[in-house]
Structures are given as C-alpha cells and as structure tokens.
C-alpha cells in the first residue's frame with residue numbers, strides 16, 4: 401500500500417516491520433536499526449547478501465553522536481556543510497548498532513536524509529532507521545513510491561510516498577583513515593565539492609574493481625544495457641533488434657523518437673541524475689531487446705551517473 405500516513409509508518413516500524421521511505425536520493429527500505437530481527441527482514445526482502453552492510457539514517461547530528469564512538473574533525477566539517485543531505489559517512493559504531501547492520505565491520509555508514517516526511521518520521525521514533533535502496537538486490541533503484549510498489553508490493557506493508565526523489569542517485573560515501581578522508585562511492589556530492597571544504601581526498605571504489613578486473617553488476621535493468629560513447633555504431637549494429645535509446649540531451653536521427661528518452665534538454669547533469677532511474681525503469685518496462693545508453697560527460701555528477709551506468713551494463 402502507498403500513502404502519506406506517517407503515524408501508520410511509525411506503528412509498523414515500532415512493531416519491527418519494514419517500510420519504504422522517501423529520501424532526496426532514492427527510496428529506502430527501512431527498519432529499526434537497533435532491532436536485529438527487523439533488520440534481517442530487509443536482507444530477506446531485497447535478497448541482499450548478508451555481507452553487504454546497510455546505511456543507518458538519523459534525524460540529526462545529536463542522534464548520530466549516540467551511535468558512534470567518535471567523530472573526526474573532517475567528518476564534523478562535512479556534516480556541517482552537507483547535512484541534512486546526500487552524504488553518508490563511515491564512523492566507528494557503538495554496540496547499540498547490531499553487527500548485522502554493518503555486516504560485522506567496525507564502522508557504521510550513517511546519513512541524515514534531506515526529506516521532510518522522513519525527517520518528521522525520524523523525529524517521532526526513538527530509534528534510527530537502517531535502510532538500503534528499496535529495490536531487489538542488483539536491480540534499478542527506485543525514485544518514486546510507484547517504482548517501489550511495482551517491485552516489492554507483496555513483500556512490504558507500506559510505502560511512505562514523498563513524491564519523486566529530488567536528487568535521483570545515491571549519496572556520496574566518505575570514510576576516514578587516521579586523518580585522511582576517502583570517497584568510497586561517488587554520488588550527488590562531487591569530489592570537487594568535498595575538496596572545497598576539507599582539501600584533497602582520494603577515491604577508493606573497491607567494489608568497482610574486483611580481482612578479475614570486472615565490475616559488480618548493480619543498478620541493472622532486466623533488459624541488457626549497452627553503454628557507449630558511439631551510439632551510431634551500436635544502433636547500426638543492432639539494426640535488426642528492437643532497441644530503446646537513452647541520451648543526455650539530444651535525440652538521434654537513427655531511431656524513431658518514441659524509442660528514445662533524453663535525460664534532460666539542457667546541459668544540467670543534476671537534472672539528468674534526477675531523471676536517470678525513472679528513465680531506466682520506463683525503458684525496462686517496454687521490453688526492448690536492448691537498452692542503449694550514451695555515456696554522459698565525465699565531469700561533476702556525470703562521473704557518478706556513468707559509474708551507475710557502467711555497473712548497470714554488467715551482467
């Protein structure tokens with residue numbers, strides 16, 4: 401069921417149930433982060449491996465302090481600058497956070513989401529919410545309540561509807577080693593924006609490169625996705641197939657327009673991010689044989705978008 405009833409969402413969460421919640425990035429699949437059994441349900445519903453830890457959502461920095469051992473200076477600066485907002489930080493957890501949440505790791509991922517409904521909900525409950533993106537493991541993340549409902553309606557009692565997500569791709573994840581800050585997942589907040597406030601930062605996307613040099617398949621539609629700089633060559637190669645095309649800001653002459661979605665007509669990468677997952681959900685529902693996507697400019701938020709697309713192209 402989809403609705404805007406915060407009290408009902410609260411009742412379910414207090415009982416240890418799982419509820420989908422809106423955030424500014426993507427919808428989350430939330431449960432009481434202090435309740436191991438409730439958190440276990442998230443993994444079962446998503447079919448997510450237990451070794452993949454969850455992000456804990458809190459209402460403010462005071463609540464954050466209650467669940468971590470300490471906050472390094474650079475983390476304080478980032479929290480001041482970017483929260484509430486699409487920033488996740490990794491900090492040493494207190495015992496109140498069960499091991500299932502962090503998959504046994506000493507650090508817990510935490511963020512303060514910037515969405516009025518979810519902040520209201522968090523202010524009315526006395527526990528933080530563990531929440532991964534509200535999609536089956538490996539599939540496209542949801543940016544509307546309807547996306548969640550179409551993927552998980554039989555498995556969860558309620559989707560709290562906060563409208564389409566403003567940002568549209570996941571938060572940027574930052575961790576700290578000694579006094580060094582490291583980006584573990586690129587997202588809506590760019591490397592440059594972070595460097596403006598805490599100086600140079602390195603990127604360590606471990607999951608991007610596994611030993612064999614292949615990438616994790618993630619964010620992926622059921623339809624095979626081809627990511628390319630050269631859409632003309634790919635379209636010609638697939639001339640005998642039914643294909644859909646997603647581009648940044650211009651149509652191709654080689655396909656009928658009704659087989660194409662452009663992410664945004666202007667040169668605005670943030671708006672392209674906002675439309676990215678909805679476009680992938682839409683294309684996947686059309687049951688083409690292939691979805692062709694033109695790579696976006698590799699700058700600013702385009703870097704995080706291309707990262708999602710390159711994982712979506714892995715099968």
Ligand code: TXA
Pocket residue numbers: 423425426427428429452453454455486488490502505507508509511513531532533534569570571572573584
């Ligand atoms: O924007 C977002 O971050 C959304 C919304 C719902 O908040 N959440 C989200 O969660 O993207 P999820 O579970 O789809 O992705 C979380 C990522 C995973 O790649 C996980 O491995 C990583 O965060 N992560 C979580 N806890 C971690 C930890 N303790 N150490 C390292 N990585 C961690």
Ligand code: MG
Pocket residue numbers: 532533541
């Ligand atoms: Mg996810």
